[in-house]
Amino acid sequence: MRIAALRRCAVVGAFLIATTSLLLGAPRAQAQIDKRCYTNAAGTRCYYLHIPPGSSAGRPLMVYLHGCADPLADDRPTGFSLTQVADEMGFVLAYPIQDRAANKEFCWNWDKAENRERGQGEPSIIAGITTTLIDEFQLDRSRIYLGGYSAGGAMTTDLGATYPDLYAAIAPMAGAPYRSELSGQLIIDAMSTRARTMPTYFLQSLFDEISNYVIGRSNLAQWREADNLADPGSVPTVPTRQEVLVAGPGLPIPLTAEHYDSPRGCELAQFTTPLLSEHMIGARIVQDDGGIEVQRNLMRFLLAHRMPAPHEAC
Numbered sequence: 555m556r557i558a559a560l561r562r563c564a565v566v567g568a569f570l571i572a573t574t575s576l577l578l579g580a581p582r583a584q585a586q587i588d589k590r591c592y593t594n595a596a597g598t599r600c601y602y603l604h605i606p607p608g609s610s611a612g613r614p615l616m617v618y619l620h621g622c623a624d625p626l627a628d629d630r631p632t633g634f635s636l637t638q639v640a641d642e643m644g645f646v647l648a649y650p651i652q653d654r655a656a657n658k659e660f661c662w663n664w665d666k667a668e669n670r671e672r673g674q675g676e677p678s679i680i681a682g683i684t685t686t687l688i689d690e691f692q693l694d695r696s697r698i699y700l701g702g703y704s705a706g707g708a709m710t711t712d713l714g715a716t717y718p719d720l721y722a723a724i725a726p727m728a729g730a731p732y733r734s735e736l737s738g739q740l741i742i743d744a745m746s747t748r749a750r751t752m753p754t755y756f757l758q759s760l761f762d763e764i765s766n767y768v769i770g771r772s773n774l775a776q777w778r779e780a781d782n783l784a785d786p787g788s789v790p791t792v793p794t795r796q797e798v799l800v801a802g803p804g805l806p807i808p809l810t811a812e813h814y815d816s817p818r819g820c821e822l823a824q825f826t827t828p829l830l831s832e833h834m835i836g837a838r839i840v841q842d843d844g845g846i847e848v849q850r851n852l853m854r855f856l857l858a859h860r861m862p863a864p865h866e867a868c
Contacts, residue, residue, distance in 0.1 A: 587637065587649070592683045599679050601650040603687070604637045610691035614645040614857060617684055619702030619709050620652070621728070621837055622661035635843045639853050645697075648687055650680055664708035670733055670744070672716040676709065681717050696860040701725030701755070701852065703837050704765060711773065714752050715744040723753035723859040725852055728765040728836055731776040738779025751781040751788050751816075753859040753868070755824050755852055757840065759831035767827075774825050778814070781822060789814050789822045804847030806839065807831055811851075820868030824855050 591600040606613070618636060640647040652660045656676070668675035680700075688695055700721045702710040707729025714724040715732045732741050742749050754777045758770025781789045793812035801808050807830050814823035826848070828836055839845030840852070862868055 587634075592679060592686060594679060594682045596675050596678045597653070597656065599650050599653060599676075599683070601648050601683055602634075603649075604640055604647040605691070606641045606644055606646070610646060610693065612692065612694050614697035614699065615648065615684065615687055615693045616640070616645050616699045616701065616853065616856065617648045617650065617680065619650060619662055619680070619700070619706030620660070621702070621704030621706050622657075622659045634841055635846050636841065636849050636853075638843075638846065639849050642850075643853055643857060645699075645853070645857065646687065646691060646693060648683060650683055661705040662702070662709040664705055664712055664730065665734065669709070670712050670716070672744070677713050677716055680709070680713060681720055684720060697722055697857065698861075699723050699725070699856040701727065701856070702729070703727045703757075703840055704729070704833065707765070714754070714777075715741045718745045718750055718752055719748045719861075721752075722861040723755070723856045725755040725757070725856060726773060727755070727757035727840060728759065728762060728770065728833065729773060730765065730769055731773045736772055736776055738776050738781075738783055741776065741780035742783045745780075745784070749784045750862060751785050751822060751868075752777060753820070753822050753855070755826070755855045757826045757828070757836065757848070757852070759828045759833060759836035761831060762833045762836060764833040770825075774823065778823060788816050788818075793825075799847075802847070804843075804845065804850075806844045807835075809848070816868055818868050821855065821858065822868065826851070 587602040587604045589600060589602055591598055636647055652662055654660060657663055663669050663676055669677055698721055700710050700713055707726040710724050710726040711729050711732050756770060756774050758767055760767055778789045794815040795813040797811050799805060799809040807828055810827045812825040813821055816822050828839055839848050
């Protein structure tokens with residue numbers, strides 16, 4: 555299956571940005587974020603870093619990957635409301651920025667062959683940023699998380715498959731299946747001797763015109779299959795629980811949430827669907843104040859997981 559539509563994120567125009575600003579509210583301007591850069595053999599990427607007040611030792615880390623032509627890929631992403639959630643829940647937040655020289659639309663190059671292998675390309679840079687922060691700030695190695703939206707969601711899948719020993723749980727939102735295929739065996743092959751179940755949070759807007767709803771369901775199905783190959787019977791094929799989240803403060807439109815609980819008692823997958831939403835509105839939900847309750851739910855899911863023992867679900 556080919557997912558070339560994700561490469562066209564940048565065509566969404568200023569009209570939709572203005573419309574979703576009215577729906578979700580203006581970006582906040584309080585976040586204090588430091589800008590840094592990281593270099594390895596694959597290249598250089600800069601990133602923003604937010605550390606909650608107090609000692610960083612023993613804190614979790616969340617690495618968030620933006621989508622194409624992201625409105626926060628500028629000098630200082632002061633509107634990124636996940637910094638508020640970081641302060642509330644006590645995790646360090648890193649926000650890598652794609653280099654325009656690598657992609658003129660600021661897309662992460664998730665679909666290039668070198669970015670689907672461990673130790674190569676952009677995944678090696680993102681993993682390098684991650685391990686650098688773990689060492690420098692003495693972060694909790696068992697609570698390292700990765701998520702992203704659109705091209706960032708697709709790149710999250712690439713790293714989840716190639717660095718399962720680094721990230722305890724992932725959130726590939728509005729992304730794509732690994733290698734644009736359906737087989738969970740491809741993920742297991744990429745994980746190699748590090749194969750394990752991967753707790754995964756999905757968010758897929760019902761009317762997404764870039765990464766459509768079928769792509770999101772395919773992504774869920776591939777990860778469920780991979781989990782059950784790594785640990786047979788660990789993830790059910792149908793949701794164990796379903797709920798409807800009604801609109802309210804921090805949740806601008808209704809959402810449905812499917813929960814996939816392991817027989818051992820942990821939630822290994824959650825599939826959230828913003829209703830009456832397309833691609834740009836979904837992006838604003840996961841990065842602006844208007845969707846902060848969605849962001850809190852995302853982080854509650856991720857933070858509930860620690861790196862498990864090999865070949866165990868939770």
